[in-house]
Amino acid sequence: MTEKNLPPEPASFAHVTEWVFDLDNTLYPRSIDLFSQIDRKMTEYVRKLLTMDHDAARTIQKKYYRDHGTTLQGLMLNHGVDPNDFLETVHDIDYSWVKPDPALGAAIKALPGRKFIFTNGDTLHAERTARALGILDHFDDIFDIIAADFIPKPAPETYARFLDKHGVNTEQAAMFEDLPRNLLAPHQLGMRTVLIVPNNLDVVLDEVWEHEGKDGAHIHHVTDDLASFLKTIAA
Known part of the structure; x- marks a missing residue:
């Protein structure tokens, strides 16, 4: 187990008051058929x-x-x-595969400050997914691909647009993502970065190139259990 995979020290996130989460394959695992x-x-x-x-x-x-x-x-x-x-x-799909995640909801709710969903999908999809997970009410807003003028992550201008819209102080922010390349810009902006990885049963579901950069210096932490990770840093 590398240092990045070790349970996080709460002190590493003591300064964070802005919590930014990707949606797909981050707030729910890849094993869910969504x-x-x-x-x-x-x-x-x-x-x-x-x-x-x-x-x-x-x-x-x-x-x-x-x-x-x-x-x-x-x-x-x-x-x-x-x-x-x-x-x-x-996005005309079956959301019944997504089940409520009370542990994740409690962990997100306990985080101090504002929470955002920042997705390359659209708001309606994000709302349906977060509602099915039972976590929608814990977020202050959703920044979607339409708000980004259809320019997706990892484009730096999309992060700038998100930060400007919500007045996010990057020195007090953390970003959670399942794609290493989407954490490059947040790291450069001074955000704490957390990579969400699939467990061993899920790894066959994604593209090999999606893992490129997973060991990069721009990633501060790695976890395959978001709820437990958040619970630890909010303790």
Whole structure:
């Protein structure tokens, strides 16, 4: 176990009064069949749009995701896709897979200061997910891809837009994310960074490149149990 994987020292977060959380695969684990539904719908969207077979569509989808931060951004830049149609289509999913997480809710509620969801998805999806988890009421606001003018993380200007909108002091902020590359900008801005990793049963569900940078100096802490991590630092 590396130092980053050790239980956090509460003193490391004593200065934090601004808590920023990614949504998908961060506030809930990859093992829940939620984002995988969105992933399949994105592949189908690309297949229909470009009239190609499933495998070719998935290759394009993943290329856009890797190169542009989201599949949507790639489709907008290369094919002029209507972002609202895309978001409505891919978020038409079954949220019943998401169950209330009282431990996570209690841990978030106990954190001092403001809490935000900062997502490359849209607000409606974030609200439905957080409501299903039983944690929606613990957040002060949601900053989504529409508020970001459809420019996704990890673009530095998107973090700047979020910080400016909410007046967040980065020296008193912490960010929780499942993608290492999305923690580069927060680290550069002076935020405490926490990488949420899948447990061993979940690791087969994601792309290999998504783990690139997971051992980087821009990541202060790593955990596969967000609720326990938060409970420890709020103690």
